Amino acid sequence: MADKNPKKKKKAGDFLLTLVLLIAIGVFCYAAYNLYHIYTEYKKGTDEYNQIEQMAVTNRDPDRESEESTEEEQDPGLTAPMKIDFDALRSVNEDVIGWIYIEALDGVSYPVVKGSDNSYYLHMTYENNYNFAGTIFIDCENSGDFSDCNTLVYGHNMKNGSMFGQLRKFSQDAETYKKSKYFWIFTPEKDYRYEIISAYTTGVNSDTYTLFKGPGTEFEEYLQKIVSYSEIQTGAEGLSLKDKVVTLSTCTGNEATRFVVQGRMTDALNVK
Numbered sequence: 001m002a003d004k005n006p007k008k009k010k011k012a013g014d015f016l017l018t019l020v021l022l023i024a025i026g027v028f029c030y031a032a033y034n035l036y037h038i039y040t041e042y043k044k045g046t047d048e049y050n051q052i053e054q055m056a057v058t059n060r061d062p063d064r065e066s067e068e069s070t071e072e073e074q075d076p077g078l079t080a081p082m083k084i085d086f087d088a089l090r091s092v093n094e095d096v097i098g099w100i101y102i103e104a105l106d107g108v109s110y111p112v113v114k115g116s117d118n119s120y121y122l123h124m125t126y127e128n129n130y131n132f133a134g135t136i137f138i139d140c141e142n143s144g145d146f147s148d149c150n151t152l153v154y155g156h157n158m159k160n161g162s163m164f165g166q167l168r169k170f171s172q173d174a175e176t177y178k179k180s181k182y183f184w185i186f187t188p189e190k191d192y193r194y195e196i197i198s199a200y201t202t203g204v205n206s207d208t209y210t211l212f213k214g215p216g217t218e219f220e221e222y223l224q225k226i227v228s229y230s231e232i233q234t235g236a237e238g239l240s241l242k243d244k245v246v247t248l249s250t251c252t253g254n255e256a257t258r259f260v261v262q263g264r265m266t267d268a269l270n271v272k
Helices: 006-056 086-092 174-179 217-229
Strands: 057-059 082-084 096-102 109-113 136-138 150-154 182-186 190-203 245-251 257-270
Touching: 006 057, 006 086, 006 109, 082 096, 082 182, 086 096, 182 257, 190 217
Parallel strands: 109 136, 150 245
Antiparallel strands: 057 082, 096 109, 096 182, 136 150, 182 190, 190 257, 245 257
16 A cells, blocks of 8 residues: 655654754764863963973083082982073962972973862862862871872873873883983972882782881881882882882772882982
């Protein structure tokens, strides 16, 4: 039998097709908006930190003659790779306590702050603007002069590689550690160089994040543990109770885990 209502069926089909098309356009526009929003957030954060670096950082000539220091542990031929203007940094944010620079990772050069808690700087930039990137900050329970046995430093794993977004290269590419096994933390009083002794993925509640009141048996055991956790061969030797460790921590995309790079202080240069 011939269909008595071909026009009605055609209209219903056209309506469904149009509806599906409109939904698809809507989904595309929503996705495009989100991508644009993410892009602008990343750009704002990157632009802000680039401006701060231009304002506060002076790169030094690596071939220049090193400055003298009275620190026993200092390599007498060592010169800090950059000079930081902390007066300029304080004029923007008084919470600043240092500046971090990781030699093997391009662009990882940022101010470090200490807040009253471990939440504020998760999504607030150095200039106190809301942004996904946040600011590199130490644990609020740590001393602000990096004198603790273990100082925890947090930074976001940004997809564009900014902040601590490149940390995992140490375990993903052996050439990264070979390029340089050192990172620096500059403070108003001292320029500290750290030798990387371990890099690995760990749980959010692991003993990696232990804070110590002072050196003792527990800290000595801790040093041996973190070296054994490492996913890379670092050749770290001679660890002792005198060591000061800095733990750089970032997220992995899994809420239950974090990736850390840990270094021990090998040199403390007087700031001049």
